[in-house]
Amino acid sequence: VQLVESGGGLVQPGRSLRLSCVASGYNFDDYAMHWVRQVPGKGLEWVSGISWNSGTIDYAESVRGRFTISRDNAKNSLYLQMNSLRPEDTALYYCARDIYLDHPWDAFNIWGQGTMVTVSS
Amino acid sequence: QAALSQPPYVSGSPGQSVTISCAGTSSDVGGYNRVSWYQQSPGTAPKFLIYEVNYRPSGVPDRFSGSKSGNTASLTISGLQAEDDADYYCSSYTSKNSVVFGGGTKLTVL
Numbered sequence: 180v181q182l183v184e185s186g187g188g189l190v191q192p193g194r195s196l197r198l199s200c201v202a203s204g205y206n207f208d209d210y211a212m213h214w215v216r217q218v219p220g221k222g223l224e225w226v227s228g229i230s231w232n233s234g235t236i237d238y239a240e241s242v243r244g245r246f247t248i249s250r251d252n253a254k255n256s257l258y259l260q261m262n263s264l265r266p267e268d269t270a271l272y273y274c275a276r277d278i279y280l281d282h283p284w285d286a287f288n289i290w291g292q293g294t295m296v297t298v299s300s
Numbered sequence: 301q302a303a304l305s306q307p308p309y310v311s312g313s314p315g316q317s318v319t320i321s322c323a324g325t326s327s328d329v330g331g332y333n334r335v336s337w338y339q340q341s342p343g344t345a346p347k348f349l350i351y352e353v354n355y356r357p358s359g360v361p362d363r364f365s366g367s368k369s370g371n372t373a374s375l376t377i378s379g380l381q382a383e384d385d386a387d388y389y390c391s392s393y394t395s396k397n398s399v400v401f402g403g404g405t406k407l408t409v410l
Contacts, residue, residue: 213399222303223338223346223389225399237397240301273345283393286336286351293345 180204180289182274187294190264200257200274200291208232208252211277213287214259216270216296226272227259231280242268264298271295304329304390304402311408317378320405322390323371328400330371334393337366337375340404341386349388350375377407385409 186198214226227238227248247260257274275287305323312318335353338346350366363378390402
């Protein structure tokens with residue numbers, strides 16, 4: 180069972196970036212998925228969650244209206260489209276698997292290694 | 301959504317027990333049994349320790365236990381071992397259909 184994120188990098192404020200997370204070793208569409216971020220040296224912050232069939236999607240207030248979560252079950256993939264990026268979005272972004280397939284969000288039992296996003300001019 | 305409140309630091313000697321608190325509100329910790337705990341060592345992803353207040357996933361030693369009273373959840377680690385030296389985070393589902401994490405607690409095994 181593995182999650183592998185990609186797509187991070189250095190981006191200027193106001194620009195966009197799309198993160199991807201590929202799952203392997205389990206039935207991807209049996210579980211809800213999430214993005215969680217962490218500023219190096221700081222705590223964890225939940226960013227967004229999506230149910231198994233994309234029927235339920237939630238965002239943290241800090242990213243609502245700028246970020247869009249999506250998934251492609253045929254490709255075992257989770258995405259995070261990040262628009263209007265701000266310096267405060269700089270963090271290591273983890274994808275994580277929920278222990279259930281839908282609301283209410285519960286615990287995250289599988290985590291990727293993270294992909295770093297740096298927003299700076 | 302304000303982060304759940306955890307003590308920044310706790311410490312204990314090998315063999316001792318320590319308890320880490322996680323204070324929230326009736327809109328998160330107090331309102332739902334969707335409280336989880338994670339352990340994170342430097343440079344690694346968080347590791348899943350406890351879910352739904354007091355359930356341990358397979359592979360997690362029974363030295364780790366969780367509980368909740370009112371708006372405060374707790375993680376107790378008994379029989380401290382050197383490898384328990386790490387950061388610990390609590391999380392909870394909230395009434396705003398989101399998840400909130402605690403600020404994290406650095407456990408030092410003396």
